[in-house]
Amino acid sequence: MYVTLSTDDQTGGAAPSISRPCVCARETQIRAGNYLFYEGDEVSWLYQVTAGVLRQTRLLENGRRQVIAFGYPGDVVGFPANGCHHTDCDALVDTRLQPYRKSLLEHPEKDVELHGELLQAALGEISAMQDHFMMLGRKSASERVASFLTVLAGRVGRCHDGVCKVDLPMRRADIADFLGLTTETVSRTLTQMRKSGIIKIENIHSIVVLKPAALTSLSQGGKG
C-alpha cells in the first residue's frame, strides 16, 4: 500500500484481488513479527496478501530506515529485480498469503491469465509509487499524515454513520519511516487532528475518523 490519492480514482481504493488461486500452492500463513523474506534473498515466490498486514522496509548503512510499503489485502509483494528481493518483509499481525511461483511471471506460457494478473499488479505498483513520490517530495507533515489516514480509511476502514474506524497495527515509528517524518512529528500531528475534532484516538492502535471530508481537505493542503 502506497499513499496514492489520485483525484480521478474513485474506486474506493480496494486493490483488485487476483481471481484464481495458483494451482501450485495452497494459501499460507505467517505469524505477527515473523519475516517473509529479507533483502538479498533470491525470489522464488510472489505473495498476494489475503488477510493481515505486511511491512516492507529498506535500511541505510547508518541506521536510517525507510518503510517502503505496507502490504494490505489485495496487495502483491515480492516482485524481483535481478532475481532478488530488495526489501525486508515482515508481518505486523498474523497474515494470510496466496503464493505464486516466480516462474509464473517469467514464463507467461505456463498460465497466461495468471501471468497477466501479476503483470497488472506490477504495473499498478509503478503507478502507485509515482503518486507516493509526490507525497514524500512535496507534502507537509500534516498533509502526509492526513493522506495516510485517508487512504487507510478507504482501504480497510470500517465506516458507518459518517465516521470511519481504522486500525493502525504498525507503530508510530513505522508510520514516520513510511512518510519520511519522525515519530514525534507523527504523534504531534495526530494530537493536533484530535484536538481539532477530525479524529478520535481510541487507543494507540485504533483511531476513528470523525470528519472524513476535513481529513481529505487536510490531505490536499487545506487548512483542515
Place this chain on the structure above:
Amino acid sequence: MYVTLSTDDQTGGAAPSISRPCVCARETQIRAGNYLFYEGDEVSWLYQVTAGVLRQTRLLENGRRQVIAFGYPGDVVGFPANGCHHTDCDALVDTRLQPYRKSLLEHPEKDVELHGELLQAALGEISAMQDHFMMLGRKSASERVASFLTVLAGRVGRCHDGVCKVDLPMRRADIADFLGLTTETVSRTLTQMRKSGIIKIENIHSIVVLKPAALTSLSQGGKG
C-alpha cells in the same frame, strides 16, 4: 532514471538495452520541448530511450510539481496503469526512441522474448523507485544532490583522468522537483560543492566531477 545507489550494484549503472528492436515500428524521434504523452492519455506504446533525455512530471492541483523521473538512454517509459499514462512526458533535448506496442506487454504470446524484456524493465523500475523513496524520505539536501550527480556521472558521465564531465540538460527547477527541494537549495548546494572543490561548474548545463570519491561520500552522509 531514478536515484538509486544500491551499494551492491556495481554494474556502473548502465541500463540494459533491449536487445532486439520491435518488428512493428521503426525508431522515432522527438524534438526538445515537445511532449511524448500527457497524463490521462491512453497508452498505445511504450518507448525505450536510445538517445537524448526525457522528463516525466506529475502535477498537483495547487501548482506543486514532482519530476517523477528523467528518461536516459536504456530507460523505458510509458508503463500503463488502467490503460492510461500517469505522468506528462516531454523531451529536454532532441531524443530518439524505440517504440514498442502496448500489446507486447499484454499479449506475451505475440513475442515471448520481447515481452520478457519489457517485463524485466518494469520490475527494474519498481526496484529503482524503492531506492528513490529512501532518498526522498530520508536524505538531506546535499546527500540528494550528491546522489543525483553520482548516478548521473555513472550513467552518462564522460570520465577520464579521474574526473567526470556530466551534462545537466534540465533546469535547476527540474532537479529540485525531482529531489524534493527548491531551486535555491539546489543552487546553493552546487555552489558549496564547487567551493569545496568537489565539482567544477563549467556552465549552467555542464559540470565536472573533480573528486568522485568525495561526491560518493557526500551522497552517503559523509561530511564531504
Place this chain on the structure above:
DNA sequence: CGACAATTTGAATCAGATCAAGGCCCGTGG
C-alpha cells in the same frame, strides 16, 4: 505489581523554505 518499551509532550535548534535582489546568459531588434 513492576519494568521496559512505546508514545506523548515540551523546549530549543536547525535545515531548508521563502522572500527579495542582483547577475548572467542569450536571443532580438535597432
Place this chain on the structure above:
DNA sequence: CCACGGGCCTTGATCTGATTCAAATTGTCG
C-alpha cells in the same frame, strides 16, 4: 555590432516547519 529585455540562476536575509534532545506519561506483558 551593441543595447535591450526576459528567463534562469545565484546570493543574501529572514522565517518557519520539522527535527532534535529531554522528560513525563501511558501502555504492555511477564
